Structure formats: structure tokens, C-alpha cells
Amino acid sequence: MTLAAGALMACGPVSRTQKDENASKRTDETEKLLTNLKKVSSRGIMFGHHDDTVYGIGWEGDEGRSDVKSVCGDYPAVISFDLGEVELGGTANLDKVPFDKLRKEIVNQYQRGGMISLSWHARNPLTGGDAWDVKDTTVVKSILPGGDNHDKFSGWLAKVAGFINSLQTTDGVKVPVLFRPWHEHTGSWFWWGEKLCTPEEYKGLWHMTVDSLRAHGVDNALYAYSPGTEPQDTAQYLKRYPGDKLIDVIGFDTYQFDRDAFLAGLDRSLAIVDSIGKTHDKVIAVTEVGYEGIPDAKWWTGTLLPALEKYPESYVLVWRNARERVTHFYAPYPGQTSAEDFVEFYKSPKTLFAADVNSMYKQDK
Numbered sequence: 001m002t003l004a005a006g007a008l009m010a011c012g013p014v015s016r017t018q019k020d021e022n023a024s025k026r027t028d029e030t031e032k033l034l035t036n037l038k039k040v041s042s043r044g045i046m047f048g049h050h051d052d053t054v055y056g057i058g059w060e061g062d063e064g065r066s067d068v069k070s071v072c073g074d075y076p077a078v079i080s081f082d083l084g085e086v087e088l089g090g091t092a093n094l095d096k097v098p099f100d101k102l103r104k105e106i107v108n109q110y111q112r113g114g115m116i117s118l119s120w121h122a123r124n125p126l127t128g129g130d131a132w133d134v135k136d137t138t139v140v141k142s143i144l145p146g147g148d149n150h151d152k153f154s155g156w157l158a159k160v161a162g163f164i165n166s167l168q169t170t171d172g173v174k175v176p177v178l179f180r181p182w183h184e185h186t187g188s189w190f191w192w193g194e195k196l197c198t199p200e201e202y203k204g205l206w207h208m209t210v211d212s213l214r215a216h217g218v219d220n221a222l223y224a225y226s227p228g229t230e231p232q233d234t235a236q237y238l239k240r241y242p243g244d245k246l247i248d249v250i251g252f253d254t255y256q257f258d259r260d261a262f263l264a265g266l267d268r269s270l271a272i273v274d275s276i277g278k279t280h281d282k283v284i285a286v287t288e289v290g291y292e293g294i295p296d297a298k299w300w301t302g303t304l305l306p307a308l309e310k311y312p313e314s315y316v317l318v319w320r321n322a323r324e325r326v327t328h329f330y331a332p333y334p335g336q337t338s339a340e341d342f343v344e345f346y347k348s349p350k351t352l353f354a355a356d357v358n359s360m361y362k363q364d365k
């Protein structure tokens with residue numbers, strides 16, 4: 001008894017200090033986003049779509065337009081955008097979306113009660129190529145403290161911080177976002193991938209990123225860790241994990257090519273993040289998923305939804321409907337093969353869209 005009570009007392013103040021430490025680095029709105037993310041999984045799964053309100057199939061820049069809304073009547077609960085090339089200081093990102101437009105759509109999504117996630121396909125700071133340029137395997141090493149490209153890369157991080165800090169409503173409220181850099185690192189197609197840096201270098205990259213953003217005053221970001229489906233168990237998943245102090249959301253990215261292999265990988269990865277989420281007190285999510293061109297008319301309710309139902313993921317996000325690559329889309333648009341089934345997916349009490357989360361948060365106030 002005495003020992004147990006002593007142990008509890010020893011734990012209590014330590015964990016409270018840790019919590020206070022993280023909370024003190026974040027705005028109230030950002031803390032609220034984390035609380036809501038924790039709550040949401042007991043209510044349902046938020047649906048997300050990359051670049052949802054900036055372009056779609058056959059349109060670009062139309063005010064208020066969204067392929068998802070055109071199909072089911074509501075916006076996604078989560079919209080993600082990419083910061084790629086913000087580091088170069090230009091006016092548009094790697095997919096040619098102006099940063100001013102992103103800023104506006106991020107505020108719009110916040111004001112409709114939805115969540116915003118940001119990825120960053122940063123260019124290769126050593127070769128000058130893009131994020132997919134993997135010919136040099138010393139890039140991460142070269143940007144860590146002491147490396148030849150450290151100063152240059154620190155400047156890039158300052159640009160990212162500047163953008164995240166600039167996300168404000170007209171009332172001056174900083175919009176909370178989930179920042180998800182250095183994703184799919186268990187594959188080797190990005191310069192920060194598995195075969196291109198050691199686990200220590202990869203973790204160092206994360207620490208440098210978060211430390212730098214905080215030093216530049218970013219207090220409106222949560223952070224997501226999202227490998228691919230390569231890890232076969234929790235130990236492999238955690239091999240490059242930068243730590244509970246940095247990460248708020250754990251997830252993974254996965255795409256369907258072969259249906260059976262996709263379902264097996266999805267289930268294995270969900271079981272892994274579910275287990276780690278419970279022991280590390282982290283929110284879990286399917287940070288990217290999809291079936292390019294959605295050629296299966298029943299994909300949403302016949303494949304995706306049943307696979308998700310076993311686990312308490314907070315959200316699932318599909319990639320973009322590229323207006324410049326006709327076959328590169330992951331959400332339906334009016335008339336698309338899977339559009340009717342997507343409406344059924346939308347109607348399922350298990351899925352949450354923008355209006356659902358908005359009313360959920362209001363009830364909780």
C-alpha cells in the first residue's frame with residue numbers, strides 16, 4: 001500500500017509538470033484542438049481531403065467550392081495543405097497554389113469548425129532538387145547542427161515558422177494547425193527517408209524542426225508523426241519516433257494498389273498505432289489514404305469504412321484531386337464512379353464532416 005501510494009505520488013507531479021510544460025508552449029486554441037482530437041474518436045472518424053477548397057476536377061480557385069461538398073453537401077472535417085517551396089520565399093507552393101490563398105482557406109476551415117493539417121514537401125537543401133531527389137544520402141546530416149547546410153536550412157525553418165505564425169483570423173486569433181513534416185520516412189523516396197539517414201539523424205531533424213519553430217514563436221501547432229506501412233510491429237514503428245514530448249498525433253500513410261495487400265497493411269498499421277496510442281496517450285489517425293482514380297464504385301463503404309471501424313482513429317485523409325493531372329484524384333466529384341457510395345459513407349453515423357464537428361464542439365462548450 002505504502003509503496004503503491006508513494007509510486008503514484010511520485011508519478012503525479014512529474015506528469016503534471018510535463019503537461020504544463022507542453023501546454024505553456026501552445027495557445028489555448030491549440031490546446032483545445034488537442035482536447036477535441038482526443039474526444040472525437042469516441043464519436044466517429046473525421047473525413048479529410050488534401051487541397052479540398054483550392055482546386056478540384058475541372059476548376060480552380062472558385063470561392064467556396066469543394067469537390068467533396070459538391071458530392072455530399074458538406075466540407076471535409078479536416079483539410080490539409082502543403083507548404084512545399086515556402087522555404088524558397090516565392091508566392092506559391094509546389095503545386096502552384098498561392099500562399100495567400102492557402103492562408104485564406106485555412107482561416108475559412110477554422111471558422112467552419114474544421115481542422116487543418118499541413119505537410120511540407122521541402123526541397124532538397126543539398127542538391128537543390130525537389131523532396132523526391134534521393135541521389136545524395138548525406139542531406140539530413142548536412143543540415144543538422146555543425147553541417148554545411150545548417151544555416152541555410154535554419155533559414156528555411158524560419159520561413160515555415162513565418163507562415164504558421166501568419167495564420168490568423170481578422171480578430172488576431174492564431175489558427176491552430178497539425179504540422180506533419182518528414183512523413184513516409186520508412187520508405188526511401190524522400191531525402192529524409194529510411195536509407196538516407198540514421199534513426200538518430202532523423203530524430204535530430206525532428207528536434208531541430210520543433211525547437212526552431214518554437215524559438216520563432218510558433219505556439220499554434222501540434223505535431224504528427226506519420227511513417228508508411230513498412231513497420232511490422234510497434235518496435236519498428238517507434239524506431240525513428242522522436243518522442244512523446246514532440247509528437248501529439250501518430251498515424252501512417254497508405255494507398256491501395258492491390259486490395260488484399262492494402263487491407264492487410266491498413267489493419268496491421270492501425271493495430272500498431274492503436275496499441276502505441278494507448279500506452280503513450282497519443283491521438284491516432286490515418287494521415288493519408290486513398291485509391292487513385294477510385295475505380296471501385298463501392299470503395300468507401302465496401303473497403304475503407306469497414307477497415308476503419310475496428311479502431312478509434314480521429315481522422316482519415318485522402319490526397320488531392322489534381323486539376324492538372326486528370327487521373328490523379330482521391331475524392332469523388334459529381335458524376336465520378338464512386339460518388340453515390342461516397343454519399344452513403346458521408347451518411348454513416350461513424351463519419352464526421354465539418355458541420356458534424358462544428359456542432360459537436362458547440363455542444364461541448
Ligand code: BMA
Pocket residue numbers: 082084094095121319320328
Ligand atoms: C504527391 C503528388 C504530387 C504533388 C505532391 C505534393 O503525392 O500529388 O503531384 O506535387 O504530392 O502535394
